[in-house]
Amino acid sequence: MLNETKLSASVAEFNGVSLRYETGPEVLKDIQFTLQPGSFHFMTGESGAGKSSLLRMLYLDLLPTRGRVRLFGHAVDSLSRTAKARLRRQIGVVFQDFRLLDHLTAFDNVALPLRIAGVRENEIRRHVSEMLAWVGLEKQMKILPPQLSGGEKQRVAIARAVINRPRILLADEPTGNVDDTMAKRLLHLFLELNKLGTTVVIATHNQPLIKHFGFPQLHLDHGHLQLIQPTNKYADMASKLFKRGDNNG
């Protein structure tokens, strides 16, 4: 269990949250934490520890069976469908299995959150082109996902998650299919967003990356949550990364 200082304008606030699927055992038990605006956390834990379930609650795909979840100050269990849709537009999600729409080009996949938000088409063209160029996919804009490699799909998924500058970015193993250089490059993109105020939670098993960036870990163990603070060495590295503000891996 972990307690962080609550701020009235917290991004996410879990209070005694438990979750079970139908009549099964509890997969998350008495979870208590607060994500402050601009925070950066890794989410760690063994497979089946409840990382995906916790992420699903954070992107409003699941409601707790017990306890209370507040997102951006709103109690999620009392939100209307329209209000939930509005909140979801402020959440960027990178799925482990990418969940790209196979009938849409890389461009249209990345453009999707902007179209849902009703952004004008000329702005969409500009933003999406810039974003795809940044993740190194400017030549694959018109390619359909089935023709992209695993790493390329992952970059499209990340570009889609961050295209509308979400207030919170949730990523499930976002660097699982890319090499180390690209992994660091993508993490720097997340850092850039973080510096602009986006709260970031990244579920990963990549220990070298966790150590390299040195952010606190939300560690799940058999449904229980623990906060692991980085050692001073890694914390210093993280603070240096914040100060540098460049994108070099």
Place this chain on the structure above:
Amino acid sequence: MAKRTDIPFFQDPSRLFLPWISMLMIFIASLTLAGGLTAYRSLSYWNKNVSGSITVQIPVVDEQGKSRSEDVQSDIEKALTILRTNPGVLGARVLENNQMRRLMTPWLGEHADIETLPLPQVIDVTIDTQSPPNIQELNTELIQQVPFAILDSHRVWLDSLIIMADGLMKLTVFILLLLMITTAFTVSYSARTSLTMHKQVISLVHMMGANDGYIAWQYAIRILKLTLIGGFLGLILSIPVIFGVAYFFKTIAGDFNCCIDSILLATLIGTPFVFALLAFLSTLKTVLTSLKRMI
């Protein structure tokens, strides 16, 4: 870069069968409407023309078939006097031979020598529709003074026609309602099937912040397009059939009021739009309701 629909509708089987069903619905609806409208307008035409007139027949032969030619002229004069003195009668005149010939043309042909046939003399009576005469009393008076006179108010056959045309109108409305209900159910079923088929994509789009209306709108627009395409094909197919039937009726009954005019054409052109709008609204309702249960 062209925007494609978020939901892969091209995978839906309904993209093939919906236009066909819509085509069939509009084809049947157009024929039904054309028939119903023609029946209604013919009835109005007959009612208007017939209710303002009655006829009195003076037979030229008696029940045994013996000629009564010497009495016919006096019978006509007596009948005309009775009719013209009735306050509900505006005028009465004996039909001339050429008018009789025209009346008999559909049965006897254009070149029949009707002078040699024992056709009755017909008095055409124009009545005041605002204060019509009491037909029963008029008939009694006529029979008293002209026993062979036959008064025909046309009501008997007109009433039968009114019942028939009224039945046709009700049948038209019933068929149209049936077609509309079938259309609504078909598009609703098709939308629900598609929602189940694309549940994952819809969940994803939902997760990115799409509200129910965003998804329902995409469905409704797609159904609108498919039903409009099918509907106009159905309309195009129905037009030659309607023209053919109208031509057939014109041939067998010259004064049959079944002409295709601007009102009928406008009604027919409007039909695919009405059905497409119905399909659009049914889809919106179905998707909005289903999404609440689904996600």
